[in-house]
Amino acid sequence: MASEKYRELMEEMKRIGRIVFQAGLNNSHSGNMSVRVGRRILITRRGSMLGFLKDEDIIETGLEQDDSGISLASTEVAVHRAIYKGTSALAIIHSHPITAIALSIVQDEIVPIDVEGSYYIRRVPVIEFEFGTGSKEMEEVLPKYLKNYRIVMVKGHGAFAIGDFLEEALHYTHVLENIAQITWRVRAMGIDTRQFEREYFHKW
Amino acid sequence: MAGWMGRVVRVDLSSGEIRDEPFDQDVWRRFLGGRGFGAKVLWDELRPGVDPLSPENRLIFAVGPLTGTTAATSGRGSVSTKSPLTGTITDANTGGKFGVIFKKAGLDALIIQGKAPKPVYLLVSDEGIQIKDASDLWGKNTDETTDLLLEREGSRASVACIGPAGENLVRYAAIINEKHRAFARGGVGAVMGSKNLKAVVARGLRTVEIADKERMKFVTYEANKWLRAHPITSKGLPEFGTSVLVNIMNEAGIFPSYNFRQNMFEFAEEVSGEAITEKILVRKDGCWGCIIQCARRTRIPGDEGEGPEYETNWALGPNCGIHDLEIITRANYLCNRLGIDTMSAGGTISCAMEMTELGYYDAGIRFGEGDKLLEYLKKIAYREGIGDELAEGSLRFATKHGHPELSMTVKGQELAAYDPRGAQGQGLAYATTNRGGCHLRGGYLIGRELLGVPRMIDRFSAVGKGSHTAILQNLGAALDSLVVCRFASFALNEIVWGRLLTAVTGVKYDPEDVLEAGDRIFNIERMFNVREGFSRKDDTLPRRLLEEPAPMGPTKGRVVELDRMLDEFYEFRGWDSNGVPKPETLRRLGLEECLNG
Numbered sequence: 001m002a003s004e005k006y007r008e009l010m011e012e013m014k015r016i017g018r019i020v021f022q023a024g025l026n027n028s029h030s031g032n033m034s035v036r037v038g039r040r041i042l043i044t045r046r047g048s049m050l051g052f053l054k055d056e057d058i059i060e061t062g063l064e065q066d067d068s069g070i071s072l073a074s075t076e077v078a079v080h081r082a083i084y085k086g087t088s089a090l091a092i093i094h095s096h097p098i099t100a101i102a103l104s105i106v107q108d109e110i111v112p113i114d115v116e117g118s119y120y121i122r123r124v125p126v127i128e129f130e131f132g133t134g135s136k137e138m139e140e141v142l143p144k145y146l147k148n149y150r151i152v153m154v155k156g157h158g159a160f161a162i163g164d165f166l167e168e169a170l171h172y173t174h175v176l177e178n179i180a181q182i183t184w185r186v187r188a189m190g191i192d193t194r195q196f197e198r199e200y201f202h203k204w
Numbered sequence: 205m206a207g208w209m210g211r212v213v214r215v216d217l218s219s220g221e222i223r224d225e226p227f228d229q230d231v232w233r234r235f236l237g238g239r240g241f242g243a244k245v246l247w248d249e250l251r252p253g254v255d256p257l258s259p260e261n262r263l264i265f266a267v268g269p270l271t272g273t274t275a276a277t278s279g280r281g282s283v284s285t286k287s288p289l290t291g292t293i294t295d296a297n298t299g300g301k302f303g304v305i306f307k308k309a310g311l312d313a314l315i316i317q318g319k320a321p322k323p324v325y326l327l328v329s330d331e332g333i334q335i336k337d338a339s340d341l342w343g344k345n346t347d348e349t350t351d352l353l354l355e356r357e358g359s360r361a362s363v364a365c366i367g368p369a370g371e372n373l374v375r376y377a378a379i380i381n382e383k384h385r386a387f388a389r390g391g392v393g394a395v396m397g398s399k400n401l402k403a404v405v406a407r408g409l410r411t412v413e414i415a416d417k418e419r420m421k422f423v424t425y426e427a428n429k430w431l432r433a434h435p436i437t438s439k440g441l442p443e444f445g446t447s448v449l450v451n452i453m454n455e456a457g458i459f460p461s462y463n464f465r466q467n468m469f470e471f472a473e474e475v476s477g478e479a480i481t482e483k484i485l486v487r488k489d490g491c492w493g494c495i496i497q498c499a500r501r502t503r504i505p506g507d508e509g510e511g512p513e514y515e516t517n518w519a520l521g522p523n524c525g526i527h528d529l530e531i532i533t534r535a536n537y538l539c540n541r542l543g544i545d546t547m548s549a550g551g552t553i554s555c556a557m558e559m560t561e562l563g564y565y566d567a568g569i570r571f572g573e574g575d576k577l578l579e580y581l582k583k584i585a586y587r588e589g590i591g592d593e594l595a596e597g598s599l600r601f602a603t604k605h606g607h608p609e610l611s612m613t614v615k616g617q618e619l620a621a622y623d624p625r626g627a628q629g630q631g632l633a634y635a636t637t638n639r640g641g642c643h644l645r646g647g648y649l650i651g652r653e654l655l656g657v658p659r660m661i662d663r664f665s666a667v668g669k670g671s672h673t674a675i676l677q678n679l680g681a682a683l684d685s686l687v688v689c690r691f692a693s694f695a696l697n698e699i700v701w702g703r704l705l706t707a708v709t710g711v712k713y714d715p716e717d718v719l720e721a722g723d724r725i726f727n728i729e730r731m732f733n734v735r736e737g738f739s740r741k742d743d744t745l746p747r748r749l750l751e752e753p754a755p756m757g758p759t760k761g762r763v764v765e766l767d768r769m770l771d772e773f774y775e776f777r778g779w780d781s782n783g784v785p786k787p788e789t790l791r792r793l794g795l796e797e798c799l800n801g
Contacts (some may be wrong), residue, residue, distance in 0.1 A: 008667045037668050038775035076677070088675050088719045090668070147716035150699065162275070164652075164675060167659050200422040 002042045002060035009035050009042055014017035014053045016093070016166040017044070021051025025095040025173055031158065032074035033093045035166060037082050043073050043080055075134045079142060079160075084145025089162035093169040096158040097177035099184050100124075105154040110179060113186065113196035114170045122204040124159075124176055125152050132157040151176055206415035207269030207363025208232050208311050213333055215326060217399050218259055218318030222333050225315070232312070232710055234794060237268030238727040239295040240283020240685030241313055241769075246293055247728050247798070255375060256288040256391070257398040259319035265306065265364075266405060268687040272304040272412045272492075274420065275704045276427045276696065277689035279304050279492030281364075287390040287549065288397055288398075289597050290374040290616040290640040293732040294390030297684055298364075299491035299499070300758050302381035302406060305362040309408030320400040325365070327357060330408035338402035342371060343543040346380040349403060356359055356617075365403035366393045367543025369585040373397055374595040376548035376618075380540055384499075384510035386492075388545040390617065390639055415710025423703040427696055431495055434695035436655065441498040441691060442488060444477030446514035449621075451476045456654055456663075457462050457659025457757030458626035460619075461522040461706035462571050463554040464612050464746070467623040467754040471527035496691055498678070504530045512536040512546075515643075518621035524557060525571030535577050542585035548597060553580055555598035556590070565605040567594075611745045615640035615738070625749055626682035626759030627653040629669040632769040635743045636673065638729040644690055647676030657694050666765040670772030675719070679728075682722030724793040727785050731798040740783040743770060772783045 002010055013033065020026050020033070020185055029049055031133055034043035044050060048057035061069040061077070061085055070077065080092050110124040125145055129137050132154050142160055145152045151161040151172040159176055163169040186193050210227040232246035235244045242264040254260045261284045270278040281303025287294035306314075309328045315541070316326075323342040327334045341349050346367040353363045362382060367376035370393030377393030378386040388391075396402075414420050431437045440448045453459040454472035461469035473479065483502055490497035499510055512520070512532055516539075521532040539546045567590055569576050573781050583591025594603050598611040598618055612619050617640025624631030630653060633646030643650065652672060653663035661672070679698055683690060686701065698715040705713040713721075733742075744750075745764055753761045774781060778789030 006667060008662065008665050035668070036671060038670055038772040087716050088678070090671050090675070119433070122426070148702075148714040164672060165659050165661060171659075200419075203419065203422075 001058050002058045004186045006037065006042055006060065010055060010058050012166055013044070013058055014040065016170050016178065017050035017053045019095065019170060020050070020095055020173070023174065025177060027096065028076065030096045031094050032076050033091070033166060033169070034080045035091045036063065036089065041084065044075055045072050046074050060204040065116055073127065079134060079138050082139040083146055083160070083162060085142050085160060087146050089146070090184065091134065091166040091169050093161045093173055094158060095161070095173050097180065099180035100153060100159060100176050101156060103180045103183060104155045105160065109202070110153065110176065110183075111197045111201045112179045112183045112190060113193050116202070117175055117182070118198070120175045121151060121179065122201045124149045125149060125151070126155050127152055205229070206413045208237070209307060209310050209410070209412070210277065210473065210711040211311050212315065213311060214315040214317070215333065217316065217320040217324065217335070217401060217735030220335055222335070233360045234721065235725060236682065236685035236721050237271070237312060237686035238266050238282035238685045239264045239284060239297070239681060240721065242282065242295055243293060243725055243729045243732065245285060245315060246284060247732050247787070250286060256284065256286040256395060259317065259399065261286050261317075261395055261398070261401065263316040263392070263395050264313060265316070266687075267303045267307045269709050270686045270688055270704060272307045273414065273708055274424045274493070275495050275647040275688065277430055277491070277496065277523060277692040278686070280687045280689060281306055282684060282687045283379065283387045283392050285390070285392055285395045287639065288373070288394050289391040291736055293729050294392065294638055294639040295684065296379070296389050296392045297383050297388035297687065298361070298381055298387045299689065300382040300384070300385035301492040302362040302364050302731055303687060304492045305408060306406040307412065308410050309406050310410050314404070316401065318399065318401065318420065322448060323400050323402050325353065325403040325405060327400065327404045328404060330410050338536060341402045343368065344541050346436070347541050347715050349385055350383050352407050352650070353403055357407060361405050363403055363405050365395050365543075367541060367585065368395055369543045370397035372585065372587045372595070374584060374587070375597050376545040378543050378545045378551075383545055384540055386435040386540065386545070387548065389642065393543050410641045413484060414708055416525065416707045419707040420704070422575060423700065423707050427700050427704065428495060430695040430700070431692065435494050436657070436694040437691060441496050444481055445488070445498050445500040447475070447477035447480050447512070447517050449477070449514045450517065451478070452654065453622060456626060457754065458623040458654070459518070459522065460568055460621065460623040462525050463523060463610065464619075464623060464748055465558070465602065466756060467625060467759050468757045469522040469527070472522065473523050474527045475529055475532060479529055480512075484533055485569045491689070494689070498691060502533055504533050507534060507537055509540065511538040516550075517623050519547045519618075520577065523550050523554045523621070524577065526574040526577065528574050531574040531577060537746065538578055538581050538664055542581060544581065544585060547620060548618040549584060551612055552594050552598040552601060553577070555602055555610050555612065556594060559602065559605060559607060564607050564610070610744050612748070613641050614745060615742055617641040617670035622650055623749070623754065623759065624745070624764050625754040625762040627663045628666045628765060628769065629653050629663070629673055631749065631764035631766060632669055632673045632773060633676070635745050635770070636677070636773060638733060644680060645677070647680055648690060649673060649676060651676075651694065655694070664762065666768045668772070669769045671776045672797070673769070673773055674776045677726050678719045678722035681725040685725055720793070724795060727789065727793055728795055728798060729770060731790070734784050740770070740781070743783055
């Protein structure tokens with residue numbers, strides 16, 4: 001469990017975790033999230049339910065070094081550490097937004113066609129890994145992408161969003177799923193959505 | 205070369221030598237320009253302990269790769285030096301058009317050293333650089349100086365000059381450009397005065413090369429789209445100017461008054477942005493090429509000018525217990541003509557007022573005595589009577605009379621218009637600025653703690669603020685080096701700045717590269733200060749803010765929990781517990797030159 005001095009951040013993790021779950025961005029046990037404070041990180045416990053986090057579900061460990069907390073931490077802890085070390089992020093949310101995952105299976109990037117999406121996210125790269133969960137390859141590659149984008153998709157797996165706060169990462173995640181939903185629904189009308197994609201978003 | 209002009213010139217005023225310096229592309233890519241380039245030169249060239257008012261000190265005018273392009277708010281200029289007020293490194297940043305015309309003269313930077321044997325000014329033009337006689341200008345105010353130089357060098361020129369305050373080495377003298385804009389803080393005008401340099405006149409018509417015009421077009425479109433959509437940049441600032449903040453900060457209980465004895469002001473309405481609009485506004489105005497238009501062209505009986513801006517309004521008004529908008533505005537105009545930083549002037553006078561009120565020392569002026577304000581500003585600029593003591597800044601003044609605790613300063617520079625007892629992160633930001641008390645260089649935490657940019661965070665919480673502060677300091681250092689306006693960042697984040705920088709220079713800058721450049725710049729500044737003897741002991745706040753609970757409003761009962769935040773801040777930055785960057789941090793940032801410093 002995290003130190004009591006991080007009480008406010010623990011409560012924030014519980015609040016954001018609940019929203020992520022209620023919004024359907026994760027299933028009952030999927031996903032994980034963390035925050036960075038100085039050289040420490042607070043990360044959700046392996047197998048915890050983000051929608052119902054308790055104090056003991058929030059694990060404190062070092063940014064560089066393992067300590068006893070590591071055995072309880074999320075499977076993706078190494079990826080989170082790599083992202084913190086490679087970017088200026090102070091918060092990470094890894095989620096499994098269904099429609100965005102569906103799009104990631106069939107295309108190499110997600111570009112918004114709606115107005116809201118085009119303000120917040122102009123392009124989301126889709127990255128393919130042989131091992132898409134907690135792999136060394138992800139540790140090496142994801143930070144490189146997240147130096148340039150605030151949210152990326154792992155093909156067929158889920159999203160990694162970063163921000164200075166959990167709420168910011170949550171917002172990016174929501175916007176991405178909205179973009180995907182709108183794209184999917186327009187396509188469901190039998191319309192090719194590419195005609196609505198701004199050319200320069202592909203170069204963003 | 206795209207973005208940068210590829211030219212740095214050094215002027216030695218002692219010998220009269222003017223020479224081109226090698227243009228080191230690697231330095232410009234890593235330090236960007238403006239504040240960053242200035243910091244690099246000061247680290248490389250100044251020996252520790254040098255007197256800021258000696259010929260040995262450097263005064264570096266510099267612009268950035270975005271200056272003079274279509275990038276949002278890129279009409280600014282920067283000057284760096286060692287501050288005579290704080291003894292730290294300092295930089296000051298101005299709006300208007302001076303920076304753009306300086307760049308159009310074909311320069312990225314001008315390094316000035318030495319001391320001219322008699323008053324001179326520098327003409328920087330696309331036809332060359334000249335040292336010219338300014339004997340007839342010495343003693344004139346900035347309005348008169350500007351008019352005479354424009355007459356002499358042509359109306360398309362831009363003039364940055366000092367007034368009597370700079371000539372008389374007031375430790376917080378400013379450099380004024382286009383009569384109403386200021387390189388304000390840290391005493392940059394005094395450094396200019398110490399070199400017998402009355403003005404720098406820029407004139408030129410060159411254009412900035414853009415590496416990828418097509419990309420620049422669409423990134424600019426995206427940036428302006430956000431600036432036009434964000435309520436602060438599209439509504440609040442254009443409609444009410446920067447004083448739009450008066451009522452917001454007062455209602456939150458973080459609008460200091462009476463030298464921070466109070467954290468609210470009972471007459472705030474009378475000096476608010478709404479009051480300015482209603483009573484004295486002639487029209488709104490803006491810097492070169494800016495779509496925000498936050499400047500205020502104003503008129504009072506018998507006079508006209510620009511301002512007051514939020515910080516000036518507060519420093520010369522509520523912080524001195526004054527709520528007569530006409531007096532505040534007149535004092536603002538006077539400071540510009542005399543060439544004084546309004547913030548340090550107001551902070552020093554309010555300190556003198558409190559000394560008098562408490563009976564510690566009779567400085568002859570009390571809170572609310574607006575009728576004496578103009579007289580005191582003149583005394584300061586000409587160092588007459590009590591003005592000679594006040595020209596030294598509030599810390600030296602209060603210390604001389606036995607009460608340094610009444611100087612509301614950090615590292616000797618007067619604070620800004622936010623009481624950090626109601627914004628913990630801003631308290632840390634003040635304490636850790638590299639140029640002394642400043643709301644901007646410390647990282648403008650107010651954006652997150654009060655304005656919700658990009659998200660609102662708990663302003664009373666100390667948890668996590670060390671990390672947030674460091675990141676905002678890094679972003680701020682990068683923006684000051686680009687050289688762009690902080691207001692744009694209400695709407696634009698590092699992603700957009702990275703894209704603009706890439707389009708202009710053709711060098712790939714990821715958003716994280718922008719932040720890393722800022723990190724590098726902040727750390728080399730810190731190393732400069734460490735070399736001068738600064739450490740954790742100096743990263744502190746006036747005792748009042750640490751020990752006296754805020755007396756009123758939503759902030760009532762709070763003090764700043766500094767130590768707790770400071771530990772996290774050092775840890776996040778990779779500094780040791782005394783606030784010194786660790787060798788591995790310097791290596792990570794490519795600052796090997798600082799390893800043996």
